[in-house]
Amino acid sequence: MAKKSSTSKKAGANGRRPLKSAPKSAARNGNLSGERRYTIPDYRLESFDCAVRQVASDDGVRYEVTGDLSAPVPPIRESKSLSPRQCLEIYRWMLLNRKMEQALENLYKQGKVVGGVYFGLGQEACSCASAYALCPEDWLxxxxxxxxxxxxxxxxxxxVMMQYMAKAGSPTFGKDASSHFGDQQKRNVCAPISTLGDLIPVMAGVALGARLQGRNIAALTYIGDGGQSTGVTYEGLNFAAVQKLGLVLIVENNLWGYSTPSDMQFRVKDLAERAIAYGIPGAIVDGTDACQVYDVVHDACERARRGEGPTLIEAKMMRMKGHAIHDAAEYVPKPLFEYWRKRDPIARLEKFLLERKWLTAKQNEELIAGVDGELEADREFAVNSPMPDPEKTPQNVYCDGCHEIKPKYGVPKAGSGKGSGKPKQGEAAVHLR
Amino acid sequence: MASTSYLEGIRQGIWEEMERDPSVFCLGEDIGIYGGAFKVTDGFIERFGPERVVDTPIAESAIVGAAFGASLTGLRPVAEFQFMDFIGCAFNQITNMLAKAHYRWGAPAPVVIRGPSGGGVHGGPFHSQNPEMYFVHTPGLKVVCPGTAYDAKGLIKSAIRDNNPVIFFEHKFLYRRIKEDLPAEDYTVPIGKARVARQGRDLSIITYAAMLHVALEAAEILAKEGIELEVVDLRTLLPLDREAIATTVRHTNKVIILHEDTRTGGIAGEVAALINEEAFDDLDGPIVRITSRDTPVPFSPPLEDYFLPKVADVIREARRLKSY
Incomplete structure (x- = not known):
C-alpha cells in the first residue's frame, strides 16, 4: 500500500517519479525537509503510456492514440496468497461472466431482451477477482x-438473464433491469443506480453501520474513469477517509466513459494518485490480471477489517465493447483494441494455469463444458419463465412492515451515558431566530 | 404553564427514540459538540457518544448516502440538514437511491432526513425555502411537515420508527415561537393523517406548518363576524390524507388551501385536484389558493412580508368565498 516517506528518493516500481509538493511553501510552513514525497505502489508488469486526443482533419474530428503500442504481453503476476484451487475458481467465475454475457448478446439478437445489454468484456478479472476477496459479512x-x-x-x-428479459422471477420482479439488483438480507449486495459515484457514500455508510455494531467489515464498490468525475465520488471517499471507514474503492480505468476517452476526464497521470489527496493508501494494478487484482483487494479488505480505513485501487484495462450493445464503439482507435485484445484476462489466466499444470487441457475442456451446460440450463429457464403480472405494478412502493429491520452485526453501542438530556446552550447562540 | 417548544418537542422525540432503540443514531454537520446550528441535538454527544452522534464533512450527498448505507445494516439513521434549502445537494441520493430502493430491490430505507425549512425569519433566498414539493413528487418517500409541538414530537418518533425514508420539514419560524404542554408518557402521531385543528361550519381552510397558525388566527377574527372556519392541518404531505380532505369539503362545501410554499406546483394544486376527484359535487364555490408568490424568498423584511401569506389575506378570501 502507499507509503508516505520523507527520505526515499527511489522512483516507483513503474519508473515514475514520486510526486512532490511545492518545496517553497512547505518550507515556509516549517517543514524543514522542504518537500514531501508520496509513493503509489504499482503492481503491473508493464506500463501503458499512451494518450488519446481529438484530432481535426478534412474528414472531421476523431480520436487518435499516441504512444508505443508494441510492448509484448506481460505474464500473469504470481499471487502471494491465492492457492491453485482459488485461481481455478476465479478462472471459472471469469468464464461464466464472459459466456453469460455472450448468451445475453444472443438473447438480445433473438429479440428476447427488453432494452439494452451492458458488457464487462475485458474487465472480468477485475469484477470476479475483487468480489472473490470478500468474506460473507462484507458488502459489495x-x-x-x-x-x-x-x-x-x-x-x-x-x-442476470431474467433481469435483462424483465421477467416476473427476476431479483427485482421486473421492476428494474440489468445488474440493478441486490440482496440486503443474505448476500450483502447493494443494488446500483444509474447515476455514477452514488454507491461510494452508501458503502461508506455500510461500514459505518457495521462499526457502530462493533464490527469492522470491508465494503467494496467500483467507479469508472468517467464516473470518478462526479462530485459524489469526492464526497463519499472523503467521508470514508475522515471517518476511517472500511471502504474499498476500485477505480476501473477502462479508458472510455461512453464515448469520452479518459484523457478528457482528468489530468492526473494515474487516478490512484488521488488517494494522496484524500490521505489514504492507493495502488495501481493491471485490471486484466486476476492475481494482481485479488492480492491488492485482499490487502485492502484486510486493512478495512482491521479498522484502518479506506483504500483506493486503480485497475487499468480497457472496455472491449461499446457503452452498451447499441454502441459499436467506432470512435475507439483500432490499435487500442488490438493492444488490449492481446491482454485478454481470460486467455492469459488460462495460459498461466495450463503452464503451471494447475489445470490440464482435459480438465479445462470439462470446466468449459460445465460452464456451457450451466448457462444453457439457466437460459432455458429464464426464457421460459413468465412476464410479471401488471396488477403488481403499484406494489411495494413502501415497506409496510414486510421487512423486519434489525442490526445485522450485533447490538449497537449505546453511548457514553453521560448527560441529563437538558440543553446546555442558551438561546443566544442560535442561528436565525 | 405551556412549557415545551416545537424545537424541544423534536429534540425530546429524537432523544427518547435513541434511548429506546440503540439502532437509532444521528449524523450531520455540526451536530455533535456544537449541538447543531439550531441546537436540536444539543447535549446528545455527551449522552450517546460520538459513535451515535456523527459530525460529518460538509457533504450532503455523503450524509444521505451514508445514512442509507447504515440503514442497510439494520440501523435507523437520523440525518440532519443544517437548512433544508441545502437538500438539493443530496437530491439524487434521496430521489434515486433511497426512494426507489424498496420498490426496485426490496431494501427498506428507514432513514429520517430532517432539518429547518420555511421563512419569516429574514433568512434570505437560501435559508428560507420550502422545498417539500420536490419530494412530494417522488414515490417511495414520505414527507412530513408538523405545525405544533405535540405533532412535531409525535411525528419525529413515527418517522424514526417508519421503515421508509421520511423527509421531515421543521418550520424554523415555529422552533421557539410556539409552546404547549406535552404528555409525559411516550406517544406517537401517525404519518399520513391530517388533523382538524379547529371545527367550523362555513368554510374549510386546508393548510400545514407555520401557516396553520395564520389560519387559526384568521379563524379567531372571522368567528367574531360570524364566519366559522374549519381548519385542517395536513401534517403529512406524502401520503396525503385524502379522506380527511374529502370529509371537510363535504362538511363545509367551500375550501381555501393555504401554504407558505410558492404557488405553482405547490400542494394546493394537488389538493384541489383531489377534491375534484373525491368531492366535486359537494363544492358550493371555487377552490381558493392562498400561497407565497412565485419568486425566490426575498431577504429584506418589507419584501419578505409582501411575499408571505398573511392573516389579512385569509380574512379577505374567506369573506369573498363565504358570499358564494
Missing part, C-alpha cells in the same frame, strides 16, 4: 459492468 456494490462480481457473490446467471 457492483456497477453496471460488474455482473461477474454478482455471480461470485452468489447470484446465478439465471438471475
Amino acid at each position: 456494490a457492483p456497477m453496471i459492468r460488474n455482473q461477474g462480481s454478482l455471480l461470485v457473490r452468489g447470484f446465478s446467471a439465471r438471475d
